[in-house]
Amino acid sequence: MASMEKLRASVRKSLPEINNIKDEALRNKVVEAWAFALSETEFTSIDQIKPSGNPNTPPLKRGTQSDHLRGVACAAQGLADGLERVHGDLGIDRDLLWACGLCHDLGKPFEFSPKNQARWKKNIGAAGYPSIRHSVYGVHIALTVGLPEAVAHTAGAHSGEGELIQRSLENTLVHFADHAYWRVMERVGLLDMSEGSK
């Protein structure tokens, strides 16, 4: 099993945009959250996780799960840039937006883990399938390492779960960036549509 120090280094390498977070404590907690999420699974790098939105949806033909996180985080900032260019300051917390973008899929190592997938499929009646989705599990990871509640909120409600509540400002930007990411990748032919149904 990889040491936490190795996992932290792996996370820093996979997600260079972490360095855009000005607040040192927040930056370190983003690293800690991903290292902790990986440590519970057979993965030692975010790059090893299937590059798809869900375990059964089409993956990227080229690119990694890290590229997805980076793309969404950068797209959310770009969306904020475009709107603020026209409307002026909209009060978007850019540090928080980076953290929310990079952490929205914190629960994917757990949900995408081949070991967990096999365990759940063996007895869906007992476990449910999936037992806990990445969105919900991401809340557990975020709160365990002490990330702000707003980051846990984005992990838990960037997805369909967010339709039951009102999303925060930063989560709204991440939610649309995330959905746009997969739609655009499909349109430019970067998704392997032979796999999955999305």
Ligand SMILES: [Fe+2]
């Ligand atoms: Fe995502």
